[in-house]
Each structure stands twice: as C-alpha cells, then as structure tokens.
Amino acid sequence: MSKITAAITAVGGYVPEYVLTNQILETMVDTNDEWIVTRTGIRERRILKEEGKGTSYLAIQAAKDLLEKSNTDPKDIDMVILATATPDMPVAVTGVYVASEIGAVNAFSYDLIAACSSFLFGMSTAAKYIESGRYKKVLLIGADKMSSIIDYEDRATCIIFGDGAGAVLFEPNEEGFGVQDEFLRTDGVGRPHLKIDAGGSILPASAETVANKQHYVFQDGRTVFKFAVSNMAEVSEKIMERNGLSGDDVHWLVPHQANKRIIDATANRMNLPEEKVMINIDKYGNTTSATLPLCLNDYEKQLKKGDNIVFAAFGGGFTWGSLYLKWAYNSN
Numbered sequence: 001m002s003k004i005t006a007a008i009t010a011v012g013g014y015v016p017e018y019v020l021t022n023q024i025l026e027t028m029v030d031t032n033d034e035w036i037v038t039r040t041g042i043r044e045r046r047i048l049k050e051e052g053k054g055t056s057y058l059a060i061q062a063a064k065d066l067l068e069k070s071n072t073d074p075k076d077i078d079m080v081i082l083a084t085a086t087p088d089m090p091v092a093v094t095g096v097y098v099a100s101e102i103g104a105v106n107a108f109s110y111d112l113i114a115a116c117s118s119f120l121f122g123m124s125t126a127a128k129y130i131e132s133g134r135y136k137k138v139l140l141i142g143a144d145k146m147s148s149i150i151d152y153e154d155r156a157t158c159i160i161f162g163d164g165a166g167a168v169l170f171e172p173n174e175e176g177f178g179v180q181d182e183f184l185r186t187d188g189v190g191r192p193h194l195k196i197d198a199g200g201s202i203l204p205a206s207a208e209t210v211a212n213k214q215h216y217v218f219q220d221g222r223t224v225f226k227f228a229v230s231n232m233a234e235v236s237e238k239i240m241e242r243n244g245l246s247g248d249d250v251h252w253l254v255p256h257q258a259n260k261r262i263i264d265a266t267a268n269r270m271n272l273p274e275e276k277v278m279i280n281i282d283k284y285g286n287t288t289s290a291t292l293p294l295c296l297n298d299y300e301k302q303l304k305k306g307d308n309i310v311f312a313a314f315g316g317g318f319t320w321g322s323l324y325l326k327w328a329y330n331s332n
C-alpha cells in the first residue's frame with residue numbers, strides 16, 4: 001500500500017463586514033495612513049462589531065463556507081481543530097461549540113493555541129491524524145476576534161490587528177499530494193515581548209487589572225520585528241534546502257500577514273518574485289490564526305494541482321516555523 005499523505009481538499013473563509021480603515025484610525029489615535037502603509041502594508045482591517053458574537057461566530061461562518069463550496073456533509077467530519085488565540089471563553093472549548101453548530105455531530109474537537117503560529121502548528125497536527133490512517137476528514141479552522149483584546153487607544157497595536165477566519169479540510173491522499181515536510185520552532189525568550197498580562201493563571205482578572213488595561217495585547221514591536229524577520233526567513237530557507245527546492249521550484253509562499261516588510265524579507269531569502277507571494281495584509285491586517293487560510297481562500301482559484309507551496313509563520317511565545325505542501329486539486 002502506498003504511503004498516506006494529508007492533502008488539503010477544500011478551503012473556506014469569512015471576514016466581518018465592518019471595515020476599519022487607516023483614515024478612521026487617524027481619528028482615534030495619533031497616527032496617519034502614510035506611516036501605517038509604509039511601516040506595515042496595512043490599509044484596512046475587518047472588525048466584528050455585533051455584541052455577543054465571538055471567535056466561534058467567525059469560525060462557524062468560515063466552516064460553513066467550506067462545507068457549502070465543497071459539498072461536504074458535516075456528519076462525515078471526524079475531527080475539528082480550532083486554531084485560535086482568542087477563544088470565546090476559558091474552559092468551555094470553543095471548537096466543540098463550533099463543531100456542534102456546523103452539524104459535525106460525529107467529530108471530536110479541541111482548541112489549539114500557539115499565538116500567530118496556531119494555524120501552522122494546527123496544519124502539522126491535522127496532518128498527523130490523517131497520516132495515522134485513523135481519521136479521514138479533519139477540519140482545521142483558524143479564527144480570531146483580535147478586536148476583543150486590542151486597546152483602541154494604543155497606536156502601537158490597534159493599527160495592526162483585524163478579525164477573520166479561514167478553514168481547510170484535510171483528507172488522506174495516496175498520490176503524494178499534501179504535507180511533505182515541516183520545520184517548527186519555539187523559544188520562551190519571546191514571552192515578555194508579546195503578551196496579555198492579566199486574565200490568566202498568574203494574574204487573574206480584578207478591578208485593578210481592568211483599570212490598568214492589563215487585558216489588552218502588549219507588543220514590543222521592534223523586538224518582535226527583529227526576531228520575526230530573521231526567523232521566518234531562516235525556516236523558509238531551511239525547508240527549501242531540506243527538500244531540494246530552489247526559488248524556481250516553489251510556486252507559492254503563504255506567509256503569516258504580520259508586516260509586509262517581514263513578508264518581503266522572507267520572499268527575498270527564498271529568491272521568490274512578488275507574484276509568487278500571497279498577500280492580503282492590505283485588506284485584513286493581522287488576523288493572527290486566520291492569516292494563512294484566508295490567503296488560501298483568496299488565492300484558491302489560482303492554485304494548480306501539484307503546486308509546491310511553502311507556509312511560514314511567526315508569533316508570540318515565540319512560536320514559528322515553515323511547512324511544505326503539494327497542492328492537491330485544480331479549483332477551476
């Protein structure tokens with residue numbers, strides 16, 4: 001019997017309707033469109049405004065989009081992994097609610113939390129379940145309502161993040177398509193540089209933590225930028241070397257959308273021209289766990305069976321890595 005690989009067989013995506021432009025942000029904090037575009041590449045981001053709706057809402061919409069487009073019966077799904085940094089609430093697993101709401105009644109589910117690398121690490125996890133031969137349909141969703149943890153008075157973070165969700169379906173493949181290799185890394189040196197101080201087990205919520213704004217994301221942007229630039233480029237180069245791929249052999253780079261300058265540095269190191277790099281940071285900003293699947297969703301029609309795709313991400317923790325996948329289908 002030939003080896004089972006884990007192939008992506010369908011994608012879906014969702015972003016909320018409300019568009020928060022750089023021009024609107026200019027009225028909220030001391031910033032300007034020119035600074036944001038040249039330093040980050042972001043022009044606008046989407047925000048989930050409706051009260052009472054959380055990350056699960058975004059995830060459910062993305063999953064439903066995938067199910068509809070691919071004509072998949074949710075009852076056939078074996079497992080739902082929700083990659084997120086903003087679960088609906090502590091303890092009650094958000095992915096479980098999502099699975100029930102989409103009708104994946106025969107699936108088990110859990111959340112996978114690895115900051116901006118959640119989806120990349122989730123791809124690795126989903127692939128292992130498929131490669132084991134025990135599971136046939138694993139739905140991986142990356143979803144984040146970043147607006148729920150952002151201080152819209154802090155210009156260092158509020159210009160960067162947006163809300164959104166993307167989903168992919170992994171299925172077994174016996175023709176060699178799907179996940180080929182991965183190179184995943186972590187380093188606790190990153191902990192002070194990108195974090196939320198309160199609301200966890202070290203500093204539970206109190207009137208004081210709220211007054212001190214300790215439930216919002218803190219980022220030392222300059223330090224994170226330095227680590228992200230060198231590490232994302234390094235793991236992308238490494239995965240190419242290990243698999244004998246040159247820039248000509250790689251059809252697409254799917255990079256985490258944190259900063260256009262980090263993406264450009266990674267593409268340069270891989271010897272890739274701009275037209276081989278998936279970019280949507282201008283429209284959505286940094287949607288954390290949703291950046292990679294939203295790229296796939298936006299570019300799906302351009303992908304061809306057999307395309308060599310390198311995914312790369314970097315995030316809090318620090319967490320980072322690259323993954324090499326052969327695309328399994330033509331969508332036209």
Ligand code: UT7
Pocket residue numbers: 030031032035036039040116155156159220221222223224225228257258259262286288314315316
């Ligand atoms: O997805 C998870 C991983 N995260 C990342 O990869 C993010 C990595 N970091 C970054 O993308 C960048 O560091 C930022 C976009 C966050 C910031 O860009 P930067 O080029 O590193 O700016 P900086 O923090 O070094 O600030 C440069 C200047 C400062 O002024 P002075 O000290 O030079 O006078 C800031 O106060 O720009 C100022 N500044 C702003 N000006 C206008 C900072 N934020 C803003 C702003 N608008 N929004």
